[in-house]
Amino acid sequence: MYDLVLKGGKVLDPSTGLDGVLDIAVQNGLIARIAPEIAPAEATRTIEVRDKLVTPGLIDLHAHIFEGVNRTGVNPDLAGVHSGVTTIVDAGSSGAATFGAFPRHIIPTCATEIIPFLHICQTGLATNPDIISERSVNVDDTVRVATQHKGLIAGIKARMVSPALEIMGMEMPKAARRAAREAGIKLMVHIGDTEKRYDPKVIHPLLDLLEPGDILTHYFTPNPGGVLDINAKLVPEAREAANRGVWFDTAHGRMNFSFDVGRRIIEQGLLPHCISTDLTVPGRANTVHSMTEMMTRFIGLGFTLPQVVTMCTANPAKAVGVEQRLGSLAVGRQADISVLEIQPGSWVVYDILGTGLRVDRAFAPHLTVKRGAVFTPDFGPRPWGWWPDRALPAGAPGGGCC
Numbered sequence: 001m002y003d004l005v006l007k008g009g010k011v012l013d014p015s016t017g018l019d020g021v022l023d024i025a026v027q028n029g030l031i032a033r034i035a036p037e038i039a040p041a042e043a044t045r046t047i048e049v050r051d052k053l054v055t056p057g058l059i060d061l062h063a064h065i066f067e068g069v070n071r072t073g074v075n076p077d078l079a080g081v082h083s084g085v086t087t088i089v090d091a092g093s094s095g096a097a098t099f100g101a102f103p104r105h106i107i108p109t110c111a112t113e114i115i116p117f118l119h120i121c122q123t124g125l126a127t128n129p130d131i132i133s134e135r136s137v138n139v140d141d142t143v144r145v146a147t148q149h150k151g152l153i154a155g156i157k158a159r160m161v162s163p164a165l166e167i168m169g170m171e172m173p174k175a176a177r178r179a180a181r182e183a184g185i186k187l188m189v190h191i192g193d194t195e196k197r198y199d200p201k202v203i204h205p206l207l208d209l210l211e212p213g214d215i216l217t218h219y220f221t222p223n224p225g226g227v228l229d230i231n232a233k234l235v236p237e238a239r240e241a242a243n244r245g246v247w248f249d250t251a252h253g254r255m256n257f258s259f260d261v262g263r264r265i266i267e268q269g270l271l272p273h274c275i276s277t278d279l280t281v282p283g284r285a286n287t288v289h290s291m292t293e294m295m296t297r298f299i300g301l302g303f304t305l306p307q308v309v310t311m312c313t314a315n316p317a318k319a320v321g322v323e324q325r326l327g328s329l330a331v332g333r334q335a336d337i338s339v340l341e342i343q344p345g346s347w348v349v350y351d352i353l354g355t356g357l358r359v360d361r362a363f364a365p366h367l368t369v370k371r372g373a374v375f376t377p378d379f380g381p382r383p384w385g386w387w388p389d390r391a392l393p394a395g396a397p398g399g400g401c402c
Helices: 101-109 139-148 164-168 171-183 200-209 236-243 259-267 281-285 291-300 305-312 314-319
Strands: 004-013 018-027 030-035 046-048 053-056 058-063 085-094 113-119 155-159 186-190 215-217 247-249 337-350 356-370 373-375
Touching: 004 305, 004 337, 053 305, 058 215, 058 291, 058 314, 085 101, 085 155, 085 186, 085 337, 085 356, 101 113, 113 139, 139 171, 155 171, 164 171, 171 186, 171 200, 200 236, 247 314, 291 305, 291 337, 291 356, 305 314
Parallel strands: 004 046, 004 053, 058 085, 085 113, 113 155, 155 186, 186 215, 215 247
Antiparallel strands: 004 018, 018 030, 053 337, 337 356, 356 373
16 A cells, blocks of 8 residues: 555656656655556555646755754745755855754754755855955864765855955865865855956856866856856856866856846857755745746746756756755655646746746646655745736736836
């Protein structure tokens, strides 16, 4: 007898070739069977998901969920299992001096799986700005904490922002890379200086610094230090980095995502590997609301549904080294499953510059399965729920083309 059967959904998992109406059976927190028809009598609980999209559990590669420690930390389950997301990579909210709150207070209290990256700044993002002097960085302490929590901490995070670069220059990302290599884990680097103070040409040595398996995040940023030069051409080091195995993540956030920049990068052939939210409390209230809205944005930018699903599942799992367990649907795998609703219509989504993009399909969470447990969504991150703004018809007052 199975614990759960999800019945009649459109199952889409490009990593395993699944694409069709199928039932999925779950037993003891694992996927037990995938078949065109599984009798309800074979399961303790059957949930009808006809006309819904069923994918591997969504993985948000870049969010901030250090709730109760950092003021901007979102509740993990609000950003996770109650939003259609089964796993969140916390992108450096904590540093060596603050990380202890994750295993003691955050991870034990939530159902969403958390994969933390450790900020090279000792206090992480508890302070703003994060790095205020060279003493903000202690490589030895960072390596010690990362080594003590081997198997939990997946990487080191560095932010190419002011005043860190004015204080330490390229020694800051070099210190983060050294810590990552000594600890045997990944390096994630944030690009785009929202203060607009440092030399944009810093992107050249930074990209040369990145090694296969490292992650570049915010690469659709309109801020100085992005991957486009002053003529809106890709810097050659960006393509070279992608060719040698660096992961490129878009990470929306409050101030680092532009449709125009994204289109220019896409037109020049450097497609993203991963899409993520960079979710924070103020971000959720303003510019970035959920992973399902990120999916809506990328459908609007012309990506196919299989491409979008891959960028939210298999690719982020590979980027953080958990592809043997997460990111795909297969018998014997952990039962992490996202069930999404896709609603046709006329919608509009916005980037951080306020530029609108019309879309004809929008995504919202329907239910989430994490290790076999079922979670339903809350009402949504906006007062009116999960869906984006409805676009006004061209010619209507306030309407026109976005």
